[in-house]
Amino acid sequence: MVGKKQGDYRPRRARADEGEAAETAQPSETATQPTTEDRIAASRRAERRAELQQLRDSVAASDVDRADRPDVGHRDNVAETAVPPHRRRRFVLGGVIALVLVAALTVGYLFWSDQRGTPSVQPPAPSATAPIDTSMVNDQAMLNPALAKSVIDQRWKITADQPAGTPDSPVPACLAEPQDDAPIPAEGVVRTLTTASNGPTALHLAEAYKSAELATESFALIAKSLGECNLKGSYIASARVITGLGDQATAVLLKDPAKNTYRAVVANRTGRLVNVVDIAQAKTEPDLDKAATALGRLTDRQCTAAIGVCASNPHIADGPPPVAGDEPGFLALADIPVPTSHTGTWGGLSPGSPADVVTSGCENVDFNTISADSRAARSYILVDKPKGMPETFGLDQITLTMKSDKAASDEADLITKNLKNCSDRLPTADVNDLSTVSGTGADDTAISGSVALVSQKISANKTSKYRVGIVAAGNKLVYTFLPRTPDWDLTQDQWETLTVRAAQRATQVR
Incomplete structure (x- = not known):
């Protein structure tokens, strides 16, 4: 199942109907004008991205180490005044007007260029919005027994590879709840690995998107879900702040005191590819730092095809979970x-x-x-x-x-x-x-x-x-x-x- 093609794929966090599935298909050679529904959907997506960006962080874009850290957030606290609704509407309206102006200028420029003839140009460099390579989520991109052994020193084996997002597909801890309007991956695979009977287990979810922007939005949703994990009976016992492990990364350790079980969950993004690794063990907590290091080694195999940052110099430290909760600033x-x-x-x-x-x-x-x-x-x-x-x-x-x-x-x-x-x-x-x-x-x-x-x-x-x-x-x-x-x-x-x-x-x- 590794490398499952897009046409057979069903998204994990949003069960797409046929209309949504049509949006994931490759565009036809004949360009079509966006419908009113398309424009509304694009506007809603832009608003949600802005909200997620504000929730994730609001640090300066020039500060690379901090700008992509899910643990950093500088939202107003509850004692500060929120933006009045009429001002929010004004901001949204201004954004829509700006988008319309940009579109009009672009169309005008293309028409003018066509009248002047097409000059010779160099072939464009690969971009973060290039067509998806259906082999991006292949066997080399998935967690293997050797990497799992570097986290917990036992004999591991691959149990199954399945397309992600189907009703029967397993999901990592904290990600069971569907996310409405979540970006739809172009392809995705979930791999399970096991040890001896009743021993540790591992799950690796890898999802590839048509652009780095969609992957960034997906990672923000995943990070938020980890920061407010809804795994019954468990709580976030510790967390890690991670930089240098791909474009973005985070990790949490979950503990269920009644069952004496643990889940080490590490997530990251490299370019257009998002990973979540979930390692479960009873009685002894999995080493969260080793799990992050294993994902770093895996990221080095993925980053070139994903057009993303590799894991040449990861830094893993104790810190807060990703920003989350219904009242930021207070305990989730x-x-x-x-x-x-x-x-x-x-x-x-x-x-x-x-x-x-x-x-x-x-x-x-x-x-x-x-x-x-x-x-x-x-x-x-x-x-x-x-x-x-x-x-x-x-x-x-x-x-x-x-x-x-x-x-x-x-x-x-x-x-x-x-x-x-x-x-x-x-x-x-x-x-x-x-x-x-x-x-x-x-x-x-x-x-x-x-x-x-x-x-x-x-x-x-x-x-x-x-x-x-x-x-x-x-x-x-x-x-x-x-x-x-x-x-x-x-x-x-x-x-x-x-x-x-x-x-x-x-x-x-x-």
Whole structure:
């Protein structure tokens, strides 16, 4: 099935009807004028590309290392005013007018050139919009047992090669949900590899597009899906920021605590070709760095035919997942582990004021009055209200944009000191396991702070227990809070990761 021709291909993320399939066919030699429907579809696609570009990043195009990083985003935070609807319509109208003017000038130039005769020219160099080579997704372009062995040292074998996008085709983790209006690949193959019975498995999806622009749009959608992964029972345990591995790349590690299983998912784009490699293993997490390195070696085989960047100098580092979630700047649902009860589905409430959040009392500050440029809070609850869940169980995140990096760091240090000395002020309070956390946010922003366990004796027979976290990341001050019981809690490692992740998400907005 490797190298399946376009005529037999069905897209993975959008089940195309016959009208859509017609759009993927090679253009006839006789040019036709676009219909009204074609123009509307093109306009919608342009709007979606602009939105995805803004979600993915808004860094300067001249900065190659940052411009294609899915972890970088500089959208306005929730405290800043959105563009009014009438202004958005004006922008769209302006874009349409500009497109019409460009088309008119192009037609005029072609007519004028035809009247003057055709001068001799050199043959054009290959472009990113050249007709697709049906052999681009061939056996050499697919993950093989030797590369899989470099990630997990076991004996691998190819189980199947299938056309991607059919109802029976497997899909990588996080990509099961169809994407309406997603670009349609010209060809695609999904390969599965296995080891011994119940051993690690691997899946490689490779899709080739008619242009680098379509491939870029597809990669943006994939990155967003990885950043807000909907794999039931799993959460994003770690992520990698990757540069130099093709034109664009990203990676996440998913963990399902109840099943004790892991998925290492690495995605990249080189020119017109998009790859997703998904390696699953139980009990032991696959090495995400090795998976990315294996994809780099594979990319070096693909880049010439795909007219893309190879993987001559990849750089792989810990960092935030791709920008995603329904409220950028706050934790995505995929960031939050299922409680220790192994039941419940997290959902996020609309952002509000820090005044609505009840803290442990040991912080000894009012997040609603601290001097800051902006502030917002968001609460997360188990929307299915599983049996036995305490009424007070839920997660809170408070994010303040301070006036400077130093102001954020000083405030985090002050709150950490207040937590440490809480028993001196409140004899009924007890603070344990105060430990430091650190990490890296978007744009390589340093993250540092503390997490702790707080107990407050309410009465002779009742004690309330909480997990708290406070970190600074650039000019962001981020606080996390979780009431806990033995059956409704997160582990210490999960809490440390989640507190750092909250700061990472905060750095993905201004």
